[in-house]
Amino acid sequence: MSMTIALAGNPNSGKTTLFNALTGSKQHVGNWPGVTVEQKKGKYRKDKSVDVIDLPGIYSLSPYTQEEVVARDYIIKETPSVVINIVDATNIERNLYLTLQLLETKIPVVIALNMMDEVEAAGTKIDIPELEKSLGVKIVPIVARSSKGIQELMDAVKEVGGKNLASVPLDVFNKKLKEAIEELKNLGADDWKAIKLLEGDEILMETLEEAEKVKVEAIITKTDGIVGGDAEAAIADARYQTISKIVGKAVNKKGGVTHVETLSDKIDKVVTNRILAIPIFLIVMWLIFAITFNDGLLGVWLQTLVVDFWDGTLVPAVVGFLENAGAADWALSLVEEGILAGIGGVISFLPQILILFLLLSILEDSGYMARVAFVMDRLFRKFGLSGKSFIPLLMGFGCSVPALMASRTLENDKERKMTMMITPFMSCGAKLPIYLMFAAALFPNSNQGLITYSLYILGIVVAIICGIILSKTMFKGNVSNFIMELPQYRVPTLRSVLIHGWEKLKGFAIKAGTIILASTILIWFLANFNFSGMCEMEDSILASIGNGIKFIFTPLGFADWRASVGVVTGWIAKENIVATFGVLFGAGDEIVEAAMEGAEALPGVTEVFTQVSAYAYMVFNLLCMPCFAAVGAIRREMGSWKWTLRTVAFQMVVAYIVAFLIYNIGNLIF
Amino acid sequence: METTLKEMRIGNSGVVIGIGSKGPMKRRLMEMGVTPGATIKVVKVAPLGDPIEVTLRGYELSLRKNEAEQIKVKLA
Numbered sequence: 001m002s003m004t005i006a007l008a009g010n011p012n013s014g015k016t017t018l019f020n021a022l023t024g025s026k027q028h029v030g031n032w033p034g035v036t037v038e039q040k041k042g043k044y045r046k047d048k049s050v051d052v053i054d055l056p057g058i059y060s061l062s063p064y065t066q067e068e069v070v071a072r073d074y075i076i077k078e079t080p081s082v083v084i085n086i087v088d089a090t091n092i093e094r095n096l097y098l099t100l101q102l103l104e105t106k107i108p109v110v111i112a113l114n115m116m117d118e119v120e121a122a123g124t125k126i127d128i129p130e131l132e133k134s135l136g137v138k139i140v141p142i143v144a145r146s147s148k149g150i151q152e153l154m155d156a157v158k159e160v161g162g163k164n165l166a167s168v169p170l171d172v173f174n175k176k177l178k179e180a181i182e183e184l185k186n187l188g189a190d191d192w193k194a195i196k197l198l199e200g201d202e203i204l205m206e207t208l209e210e211a212e213k214v215k216v217e218a219i220i221t222k223t224d225g226i227v228g229g230d231a232e233a234a235i236a237d238a239r240y241q242t243i244s245k246i247v248g249k250a251v252n253k254k255g256g257v258t259h260v261e262t263l264s265d266k267i268d269k270v271v272t273n274r275i276l277a278i279p280i281f282l283i284v285m286w287l288i289f290a291i292t293f294n295d296g297l298l299g300v301w302l303q304t305l306v307v308d309f310w311d312g313t314l315v316p317a318v319v320g321f322l323e324n325a326g327a328a329d330w331a332l333s334l335v336e337e338g339i340l341a342g343i344g345g346v347i348s349f350l351p352q353i354l355i356l357f358l359l360l361s362i363l364e365d366s367g368y369m370a371r372v373a374f375v376m377d378r379l380f381r382k383f384g385l386s387g388k389s390f391i392p393l394l395m396g397f398g399c400s401v402p403a404l405m406a407s408r409t410l411e412n413d414k415e416r417k418m419t420m421m422i423t424p425f426m427s428c429g430a431k432l433p434i435y436l437m438f439a440a441a442l443f444p445n446s447n448q449g450l451i452t453y454s455l456y457i458l459g460i461v462v463a464i465i466c467g468i469i470l471s472k473t474m475f476k477g478n479v480s481n482f483i484m485e486l487p488q489y490r491v492p493t494l495r496s497v498l499i500h501g502w503e504k505l506k507g508f509a510i511k512a513g514t515i516i517l518a519s520t521i522l523i524w525f526l527a528n529f530n531f532s533g534m535c536e537m538e539d540s541i542l543a544s545i546g547n548g549i550k551f552i553f554t555p556l557g558f559a560d561w562r563a564s565v566g567v568v569t570g571w572i573a574k575e576n577i578v579a580t581f582g583v584l585f586g587a588g589d590e591i592v593e594a595a596m597e598g599a600e601a602l603p604g605v606t607e608v609f610t611q612v613s614a615y616a617y618m619v620f621n622l623l624c625m626p627c628f629a630a631v632g633a634i635r636r637e638m639g640s641w642k643w644t645l646r647t648v649a650f651q652m653v654v655a656y657i658v659a660f661l662i663y664n665i666g667n668l669i670f
Numbered sequence: 671m672e673t674t675l676k677e678m679r680i681g682n683s684g685v686v687i688g689i690g691s692k693g694p695m696k697r698r699l700m701e702m703g704v705t706p707g708a709t710i711k712v713v714k715v716a717p718l719g720d721p722i723e724v725t726l727r728g729y730e731l732s733l734r735k736n737e738a739e740q741i742k743v744k745l746a
Contacts, residue, residue, distance in 0.1 A: 059701050059702060060701040062697060062701065064694055064697065064698070090728070091727075091728055091729045092728075093703060093727040093728060094702065094703045094727050094728075094729055097701060097703065229688075230692070232697065233689070233696070233700060233705075236697075236700035236701065236705055237700070237705045237706060240700075240703060240705045240707075240708070241705075241707075244707075268730075272714060272716070272717070272723075273717075274715075274717045275717070277716075277717040278717055370732075374716055374721060374723065374732050375716055375717055375718075376718075377716065377718075377720070377721055377734070378716065378718035378719065378720045378721070379718060481694070481695055481698060481733075481734070481737060482721050482732060482733055482734045482737065483695070483698045483699055483702055483731065483732075483733045483737060484731070484732050484733070485702070485729060485730065485731055485732075486723060486730040486731065486732050487730075
């Protein structure tokens with residue numbers, strides 16, 4: 001029998017672990033339609049006719065976060081055969097709050113009582129038959145991390161599947177609330193809808209006709225008066241009172257209610273210690289950055305292996321084969337500089353994405369990520385960001401692509417979008433050769449290190465200013481709260497860390513890869529062709545475009561077609577700007593390589609740029625649209641073209657304004 | 671003695687009496703278990719002085735001081 005199971009539960013309840021245990025590694029990860037909330041689908045490993053869908057982690061079915069809206073829409077509108085409600089047995093009171101709301105929907109529910117090993121280790125006894133009796137649903141104890149109890153869970157699910165929830169033995173609400181619910185039901189609402197309306201549910205309110213709405217509001221106001229406060233609070237209160245009663249009967253904690261200090265508490269005392277917290281945080285961040293981006297360490301080592309294989313073995317082999325087969329020059333060039341360079345561009349990012357995400361998912365799964373936000377919140381709130389924004393911003397100094405993808409760890413949609421808009425302002429590794437090249441050519445007698453350093457600082461300053469401006473304009477009214485659970489520290493499982501890394505790779509390769517490949521081929525075509533056929537770059541369509549658009553850059557001081565072409569080829573990869581200048585100024589490969597390291601000045605550059613205009617040019621390339629790979633990552637993470645274009649347009653405008661100011665103010669001073 | 675969660679010192683515990691504000695913040699707090707009668711204990715303050723960490727209903731919750739200010743508590 002084919003059926004659809006939805007997993008619902010609190011964040012940190014082990015939902016993803018259970019999903020992985022049920023579906024194995026073959027999952028489909030995307031976004032829920034229209035929002036950037038992640039959607040995961042898979043099939044039960046032992047029965048492919050069973051679809052499993054992982055709902056976002058939520059605390060409630062109220063409609064105030066995207067996650068909640070997505071989850072409840074799915075449950076109410078798509079009506080899955082069964083909802084598996086995963087409940088963290090170590091934190092049973094708060095977890096049951098969602099359970100009670102799920103039961104209100106009357107969709108068949110099976111409770112997977114997770115982390116039973118920890119409960120047992122703590123000496124707590126949970127009377128499962130008693131819990132089942134008071135909640136009126138089947139409860140299966142499991143340990144998702146070690147896949148214990150999964151078979152029993154699925155047996156229970158199949159038994160319940162398709163049946164309606166027979167009766168609700170739960171008696172949650174008092175007489176006053178019940179009367180109000182009955183009145184709302186008389187207006188045509190079912191149980192669930194009646195309760196939600198009494199809670200003042202904004203989404204459901206909007207579906208009502210004006211006349212109905214007035215009646216509903218009257219009932220709410222009346223109830224507010226009867227319960228002496230507000231109905232919504234009375235409902236939440238009633239649910240928690242019911243839970244306390246149930247838990248009081250079924251759960252027997254060792255040592256009563258006194259809190260026993262766990263290992264988790266001890267770890268937390270150290271890592272969020274007033275004095276040690278920030279140093280520890282900085283060390284952890286530095287380690288992640290170094291392992292991913294530093295020469296000689298894992299990320300770069302793997303990347304070098306991949307790139308060397310691609311450029312050193314595979315590409316020459318393919319090109320050699322085509323040459324022997326007598327392929328035309330244009331075809332050879334298309335394959336080598338268009339297609340293979342494009343695919344190479346995609347795969348060269350994969351090692352660092354993999355490493356960064358393995359590390360980030362260790363942070364996430366261990367519970368440390370929540371502390372990152374806790375420790376850094378105060379500082380970042382001033383810029384309209386969250387403490388968690390620190391991670392993408394820091395990673396931005398290595399490479400924007402994994403950095404943008406790391407913004408996924410931010411739960412708040414506005415903060416996530418804002419972080420993505422400013423992350424590329426962090427000067428990535430590929431922009432460094434541009435600074436070194438210009439420093440060698442135009443600032444031979446100055447402190448070249450200072451020139452480079454100033455650009456890094458400028459990027460940070462611009463990011464902060466933009467954060468403040470965006471949070472007061474485009475993202476105004478972001479109701480930021482910090483009411484957040486600090487989960488227990490746990491050792492991450494290898495399986496979940498690997499699956500997470502793999503998902504990220506796949507997501508990037510598919511979604512961003514197509515954009516990168518298509519734009520690389522397009523630029524290849526523009527740079528190698530004019531209307532009479534193949535040609536050198538200075539006669540190409542790209543050169544004509546450069547000539548056509550250079551006037552735009554007059555106010556910035558670099559109205560030269562070669563500078564314009566450099567901006568465009570920089571979108572394939574920022575370091576391409578140096579190579580492009582090499583070609584356009586007729587420098588040999590060796591000089592270009594030396595120029596990238598700042599060891600030699602590229603000839604001809606001084607004819608086009610002054611010191612001030614060169615600086616403005618560097619600033620423009622630092623801030624303007626990042627490379628296509630990063631744009632692909634933005635597209636993948638934003639989940640919409642509209643937001644992708646908005647982001648790129650924003651960065652272009654910022655780059656133009658800042659470069660304009662620098663050129664004009666610079667000319668007044670120097 | 672009645673006070674707010676914000677005024678409580680590390681190690682203090684109390685019983686929630688009510689939440690002063692209205693709207694999304696109150697709703698979220700209640701969903702997270704900050705309802706009248708719940709016992710709440712201040713565990714620590716973040717290194718930069720805000721937010722704070724409390725335990726209630728057997729788990730750890732963090733919230734900012736401006737949020738804690740809205741929570742009325744009777745000291746134990």
